[in-house]
Amino acid sequence: MQVKRPTEAQIRERAYKIFLERGRKHGHETDDWIQAEYELMQLPIDKIAELDPPKINGSKGHKKSVIHVVRAALSMIGMRK
Numbered sequence: 001m002q003v004k005r006p007t008e009a010q011i012r013e014r015a016y017k018i019f020l021e022r023g024r025k026h027g028h029e030t031d032d033w034i035q036a037e038y039e040l041m042q043l044p045i046d047k048i049a050e051l052d053p054p055k056i057n058g059s060k061g062h063k064k065s066v067i068h069v070v071r072a073a074l075s076m077i078g079m080r081k
Contacts, residue, residue, distance in 0.1 A: 006040035014040060037066040045070055 006014075014036035015029075022028060041048065053065040 006037065010040055011036045034066045034069055041066065045074075049074055 011033060015032040018032040018035055019025075019028070022032070038048075048067055048070045051067050053067040
């Protein structure tokens with residue numbers, strides 16, 4: 001499937017805006033990152049689950065892709081193996 005993926009810089013910028021909208025409350029970095037990635041991709045959940053997760057440069061281990069989260073959620077409800 002051909003999908004225009006957002007760049008890491010685009011995701012970072014949107015995640016920062018979400019952080020500001022949240023009132024600069026720390027502790028939600030992963031949530032903000034995943035929400036930003038999802039918003040920028042604007043794909044149905046089942047299509048996101050079919051994609052390969054992006055490689056995130058310089059990751060400190062706390063950033064997950066929305067693809068990881070979708071796959072985990074679908075496997076928990078038995079929709080994906």
